[in-house]
Amino acid sequence: MRALLSFSVLSLAAVPVFAADPPSPILTTPEAKDVLTYADPKVARVTHVDLDLTADFTKHVMTGTATLDIDAQKNAKQIVLDDKKLDIASITDDAGNALQYAVGPADDYKGAPLTVQIGDARRIVIHYTSSPDASALQWLPPELTAGKTRPYLFSQGESINNRSWIPTQDSPGIRQSWSAKITVPAGLTAVMSAERLTPDGEPAADGQHSYRFRMDHNVPPYLIALAVGDLAFRSLGPRTGVYTEPAMLDKAAKELSDTEKMVTAAEQLYGPYRWGRYDILVLPPSFPFGGMENPTLTFATPTIITGDKSNVDVIAHELAHSWSGNLVTNATWSDSWLNEGFTVYFENRIDEAVYGRERAATLADLSWDDLQRDLKASDPAGTRLHGDPEGAYGEMDYNKGSTFLRTIEATVGRPRWDAYLASYFDRHAFQPQTTAGFLADLRKNLIKGDAALEAKLQLDKWAYQPGLPDNAVHVTSSTLAKIDEDRKRFDLGAAASSIDTTGWSTQEWLRFLNGLPRSQAPERLVEMDKTFGLSASPNAYIRCAWLQIAIANHFEPAIPAIEDHLTHVGRMLLIVPVYKALKDQSEWGMPIARRIYAKAKPGYHPVAQAAIEKVLGS
Template sequence: MVFSRFLLISASFAVLAACSRGGETDGETTYIEDDASSSEPGEEAEAVWRAATPEDAADKFTYSNYNDIRVTHVDLDLNIDFDTKVISGSATLDFEREKNDVDTLVLDANDLKIEMVEAHVGGDWITAGYTMGPDDEVMGSRFAITLPDGADQVRVAYETSPDAEGIQWLSPEQTAGKQHPYLFTQFQPLYARTMIPLQDTPAVRITYDAHLTTPPELIAVMSARQDEDGDRDGDYSFRMSQPIPSYLLALAVGDIEFKAINDHMGVYAEDYILDASAAEFEDTPMMEEAIEAFYGPFRWGRYDQIVLPPSFPFGGMENPRLSFMTPTLIAGDKSLTNVVAHELAHSWSGNLVTNSNWRDAWLNEGFTSYVENRTMEALYGEERAVMERSLDKKSLMEDVAGAARPELTALKMPTDLGHPDDAFSDVSYVGGMFFLKFLENRFGRETFDAFLKDYFDHFAFQSITTEDFLTYFEDNLWADHPEAVSQAEINAWVYEPGFPDTIEDPQSDAFDKVTAQMNAWLGAGDVDGFETSAWTTHEWLHFIRSLPDNISVEQLAALDGRFSLSTSQNAEIANVWYQTAIKAGYEPAFEPLDDFLMRVGRGKFIYPLYQTLVDNGRREWAVAVYERARAGYHPIAQRRIDAIFAG
């Protein structure tokens, strides 16, 4: 065991001593300085990481009583109706009682119209009573089913709402082919309940089967083993035999095609972008090999990707066996494929080992960002990995500086987290990555890799808390290397707001050269003297982000005239350029910005662009664009942008 000057005790005993963080607790654990008199001179008190109690570790964003009774399998039989924008049918749920006397199964439901509820008892289906609670704006409704004696399954007949936030229905005009409609889901973090009544929390893992009926001219795919006959016939069956949290259920239906990359990887997409997507993602097998060499075998059978329409609000979504991807990744030069590495890495961190509630989102996203960066280094060299960490750190520091409150800048999110979306900031992604990078530097890469490989294997197909990780870390790494880190350092990284001085400061020689060119130009140089032919996307991002706040319109015009930045087809470059142009009032960028906001729905780009417009006196212009663009955005994006305009 590790020796330390701090003891960790449960919050119920917090009255015994003052907390080492100014008397505040994180809701689960209190840190107290050990009384030196209790030890012999030079002896330190033993550190004990105590797992959170069930009450403290509970997911506050679910109504379900999963600690009493737990759903284990869902069988779906659903019809997809594009005319009414409704999914209807039945969900049959298997469950196991954690407590023998439980007579109620509480599920999550959001805008579901319940038609009938039945319970399976002794081989027969009988009508079961239920209550549907009031609708909460964030959580939806508490759906409580009364279980007859001996019930071992429930079956719910229902239909979804046309306005379900987790489901986007696209008209033919909103697709590239313009001939057929399209549907895709996005369930992270709590939107599976808008399509299926279930225990919608990452603490619960389920297997599932699904039978779907769709228009016969469309293909349906899910985050599962795909329909084995592969025929375009409107009748599709799927099976996910490995237990996953509900947010990893996923569905897409549209006029899509498939192109193989190798024997267990391929790409689905609309025809217009299929070949380009397969070419852009052709390094995915090498990414898989790199991660397997570090952290053990890929355990999901296939790894396919689907490139969705532009309204998909994220860069990627790690749905097992079928990652969802934004078309903004198709840059033609593989410069943005770190997102591919990220979603693939989730096959280990997030999908295999999952945070049990969104307060611990860094366990998913920080680990994945770390594995992503290691993968990019293995494939493309240390310089690219360093450049990406350098850019990420700058974004992290901006996130921390602009946080609504300090508690949201600790890896462990506060107990009063208002919405799980608040956990998905650079704090969880980049901050978590830099914490693991800190541990790698202290323990050594070879030792730390071996530890992570064992960690993924030990917790495979489980949902865990931050404290579960820390306990495993203490027992299986820190105990063997007690001098590598201190208790105070771990506390500062995980529980304290902001980030400690021990965070890495990545330095890129390539960025230094870019900065030197920029400074020479700003010092009355000629824009024609720029040498950018070998610049990567990362160097362009560094350059634009490093432009001074007082950059003039004339200087931006010179750059735009030379490099056509306002019409860049690289969405990452265009995004940072537009933000710079908005702040400087560079008018020639506004027409292409209008076009960008009309055709791109990825939140990473459109949220900060609308916010920057509002913050820089362009609210009226932004509202006019949004009125035209809103119908093409995902409901999640609509909610976020509505909030921007609402202040």
Template sequence: MNKLSWVLASAPLLFACSQPADNTTTTESKPASAQHTEQKSTMASGTDYHSFSNPDAVRVTHLDLDLTADFDNRELTGTVTLDFDRIQPDADTLIVDTRALDIKQVTANGKAVEFTLGEEDENLGSPLSIALPESASAVTIDYVTSPDASGVQWLTPAQTQGKEHPFLFTQAQAIHARSFIPLQDSPQVRVTYDARIHTPADLLAVMSASNDPDTPRDGDYSFTMPQPVPSYLIALAIGHLEFKPMGERTGVYAEPEILDAAAAEFEDTESMLELTEKTYGPYSWDRYDLLILPPSFPFGGMENPRLSFITPTVIAGDKSLVSLIAHELAHSWSGNTVTNATWRDLWLNEGFTTYLTYRIMEMLYGTDRFNMEAVLGYQSLEADIAALPANDEILAVDLRGRNPDDVFSDIPYEKGALFLRELEQKVGRDNFDAFLMQYFKHFAFQSITTDTFMAYLEDTLLKQYPDRLDKQRIEEWVLKPGIPDGAPVPASDAFDKVDSQRTAWLNGDKPAADIKTVNWTTHEWLYFLNNMPSSLSAAQLKDLDSAFDLTNSHNNEIAHSWLMIAVQNEYKPAWPRLHDYLVEIGRNKLVKPLYRALSQTPEGKAFAKKAFEEAKPGYHPLTVHANEGFVED
């Protein structure tokens, strides 16, 4: 997931629990989060505290899905067959994760078997325990999803670009796959999968699997994912989609109304792919395509293998926000191929991917752009460290008893990348690139822990460069809060010039109209706005807006920064645009800070509540839960 995408609710998600079928009994086991809270002093590396499943006894290896999308009732209905291995030969129970699923029946070898749906945990959902016949190597589960499934959004035609057809998309990270498939929802369990998806005849289904751009639009679609993936990378979308190639191995799916704009914006994707292969090793996933989702998508992007899901808010017309594409592509190495084993280890996905993102952008667009993006990332990290409790500033964070979505901050992304940048600077870029290439090869298609990585680092770089690297320093980066003293600090000559012009304007030495912005990039605009003092006068705000028409900016990132200033300074001429912005965009990174800022005053909170109620029907469930606390009385 792109680091610009991560902002989620810290409050637990609450869901209604499906009732078991008539042939089941419900256990009264203690919720997993309560168990984990009691075990605070005994956290075990590699233990997934966010899954009920039992892969140490019975491990699912393959899924076979057959689902029908019912847009009228907002339900996915059908079956999943789970192939499994008995890690413990005498194991007689398979436990999988569910959330708000209506389990109709479970069969093995063609016969019904007993199953039990356990007590609901507010963060984790409910365990489904299945009695396994001795001869069984697979079970089939008949089920129906909830209309309010946390990992599925159903959009009406009015909420799409074309306004004529409905749309569906899933979002499984971190633990939302269990809301649309009963499975072992842990990143340490990797599965291959096949799927058959039934849709209305005029819609196209696509998945994080093999997609045929020329498939007939007939409402019956089949998919195969031959590489083993963790559950959070299983993804489905259905809509009025068309395809346009961007290169030999890259292309874009989108609604027809934005297809050409998306293909033009992201036309450098093939070059990104080739450059990344040259530096970090072969691409392992056949094709790399993009799916442009409606504006309600709650994130910037999601690295679903073979088909990254992308927000339309990064189509700026000037390629200024395409680092998001570089990020999702980089996940094909760091995250999808080598995966965090638990959500404590998320930094192994996002820190490595953020580091690779900067490197890809530098290779493609040059050092100046790399420096600007690195400075903005560092400032964002500093802001998070100032706001977060110390325990949440640790790369290998303790999340027991909490919603795993809590881990998504700039810590795993930017702090992780900064740590890797220090390693690069100490051993040399060429040597570090060689290390990363071998790392991706060594752990290909595995899910690893922080401890596994630390041991690998000790056996490789620490042995190779004992005079340059220090184990204690590395442990400080990974296991201690904050940024270690002496860490690399990015700098940008371009931003120094922005600073001087901003200072001259703030001092009254020149009006806004005389600030030389004609050649400014989006990054310079963001730096200019994000580093304004918290308090500006009405005259200063009017001067900026009159000179640059910031209230009506078509760049969603620039508009966000300006609207934050407008909220903080109660600049009312921008509030009609603020209302429209909140209603039309569902990306959490853009709307959550605005809701939070508005909630600080009674007038702002009333404004936010009105906008939220209007926007709520079109928001993703994650966006609703992330922001509803800001508008509650």
């Protein structure tokens, strides 16, 4: 049984000015302790954040105030927040009286504790400026945007980066409602992951414009997201639409035209969509992820815009997070599979509903491939679902987690499993969750004392033990089976021109390329590149897979393509493997990697920079 703690509101001053949800519970069981926050929410916790910030594109900082509403024990005299390189000017209560505060010793990753002596105050105002190198924020010059004329700013909060521009308790288990006023230069538009109260902005000082936002639901603070740029919007349906730079709008709208169908399919599976609108922001290439599930406004990489809708499973994934991750959230990052594994499973069900069973089987089969790759590459300890605060090895959270849920479905039957999942999301809506909590819920509401079913599912082995249990379900794809036949022929010496690649999706190309032996003769590489046009492929997924083969064989003609890829793509999934491949070819590859990284680094988000520098050892 989960131990929950939710304080009552202790003063009228702590009541937000709008009808936010009452504070969500926090979990107080030992496994729910978040080691990546300095906060002690059992003593004092943030319940609402109100931001009033100005984006300074010259200094690359956000400046203004964060007003925090606090729930605290009766005798609590201080609150501890998370701070990463914030320049604090002052902290007051809501009447303007100065409050004492101290910033403790800093950790490079976690930042530092910001301890505020609140006394009897239950609302505090923090006047501050973010650092120019805030890990959540990327400031892009005009030349790194599609339009080339105006600058761009976007944030990426997951997992603990928002503390670099918002002074709050930056933990997924401490859900908070929030509101904001963001002031930006004229000609730029601000959007956030919340209800957009002033979509056209309102005049502010010095010719600037202010935009106001409101999120009445309690969300984990990593889901507070901001983007500012030259943005245009197009409706995709009654409650869906796409934002992007004007030059990208036509392509993006065409690629994402099935979004409304996806929302409808998701609701039919697991209950109502509870966030109002579902819009998508297609960002510049430097966005480090495929997508980010920010409520009401998914942030997406432009690499999914490939003209054939073969990569819109990314949108299905981020939409699914509206239930698994945003509605029910891992209480700590040690249980991130509760967000990602659930979402990969749910995403696949949306794909099946919209595009058919074989498309879903193709994606599930590739997920199995990725799982086998990570199982082979990882130390066994890194393959446990419940484990390291930064998640399991590689994509284990995603692929082992979804295989776990797919195995439960196959064991109990889809109707029974779907009924359980819908009730699970409803039962735990707007609350944090742990692996222990999920397993307890599963036993209470699905297994219901059935000892034979309990033994068959092997729940604890899936959740807490390394490796893959022997009951794991592998969904296979007939589409990919045909690709495997082509690849075998090619391996046996068939000419590249004999392989009919007409109409191949991204997934089919990946199955073919990733399944090839890493060692290839130089003349074979030339033949492949000339016949398939791999180095010049506009599809970043295909080019990434090809470049890893080329690098493994020191294929000099591919070096211009390597440089072009790494300087025009910022998505970590598609660039980190290329840097790793270069590092593995140390004497040949490392000089290439370091030269290209020095050129590409200014166009990468700080999160991507950190990941690449970890690979390269710099």
